Amino acid sequence: EAGVAQSPRYKIIEKRQSVAFWCNPISGHATLYWYQQILGQGPKLLIQFQNNGVVDDSQLPKDRFSAERLKGVDSTLKIQPAKLEDSAVYLCASSPLWNTEAFFGQGTRLTVV
Amino acid sequence: GQNIDQPTEMTATEGAIVQINCTYQTSGFNGLFWYQQHAGEAPTFLSYNVLDGLEEKGRFSSFLSRSKGYSYLLLKELQMKDSASYLCAVQTGANNLFFGTGTRLTVIP
Numbered sequence: 281e282a283g284v285a286q287s288p289r290y291k292i293i294e295k296r297q298s299v300a301f302w303c304n305p306i307s308g309h310a311t312l313y314w315y316q317q318i319l320g321q322g323p324k325l326l327i328q329f330q331n332n333g334v335v336d337d338s339q340l341p342k343d344r345f346s347a348e349r350l351k352g353v354d355s356t357l358k359i360q361p362a363k364l365e366d367s368a369v370y371l372c373a374s375s376p377l378w379n380t381e382a383f384f385g386q387g388t389r390l391t392v393v
Numbered sequence: 394g395q396n397i398d399q400p401t402e403m404t405a406t407e408g409a410i411v412q413i414n415c416t417y418q419t420s421g422f423n424g425l426f427w428y429q430q431h432a433g434e435a436p437t438f439l440s441y442n443v444l445d446g447l448e449e450k451g452r453f454s455s456f457l458s459r460s461k462g463y464s465y466l467l468l469k470e471l472q473m474k475d476s477a478s479y480l481c482a483v484q485t486g487a488n489n490l491f492f493g494t495g496t497r498l499t500v501i502p
Contacts, residue, residue, distance in 0.1 A: 384435035
């Protein structure tokens with residue numbers, strides 16, 4: 281079974297530029313999560329989708345971050361414009377059902393300079 | 394809001410037993426997960442508790458007390474490869490999954 285795919289693996293941009301991350305969850309997984317993990321901290325939930333609908337985006341900085349999951353399969357997370365404090369690993373995860381484990385992708389390491 | 398607390402760092406000796414505690418205060422509770430994360434890698438699932446009590450899986454066990462908002466992860470017969478961060482995560486309503494800050498465990502010879 282293929283895992284959660286994310287791209288790119290690494291990205292370096294200058295502040296005020298824009299960037300987009302892509303995630304393809306495990307086939308058939310209805311729930312998709314985007315997390316931000318700053319070095320030395322636990323993952324922080326940014327947004328959660330159930331199929332193509334948003335379940336929770338309460339911690340998403342909506343003035344600069346946006347996410348979509350068209351057709352309820354793959355998803356993109358965008359930052360525009362980026363700030364220095366956005367430097368982090370962006371993790372995508374998916375799960376098939378309620379009360380089951382989430383499977384994580386390898387993440388995208390973003391460095392804003 | 395969600396509040397999930399874990400110790401920041403722990404050190405233990407190879408072959409020993411270590412217990413990593415997690416306390417939580419969340420709006421809603423549907424279960425508690427433990428994940429392992431090696432440096433530079435993605436978190437991987439270790440255990441899941443939804444009912445009070447102990448779940449054992451090889452060298453790893455996890456305990457939950459819902460009334461106390463408390464869980465621990467017990468690692469036995471520690472090996473060097475167990476050096477990693479251990480993340481406690483609470484699942485609330487609507488399948489939300491919130492993580493604590495993680496405990497970085499260092500196993501020394």
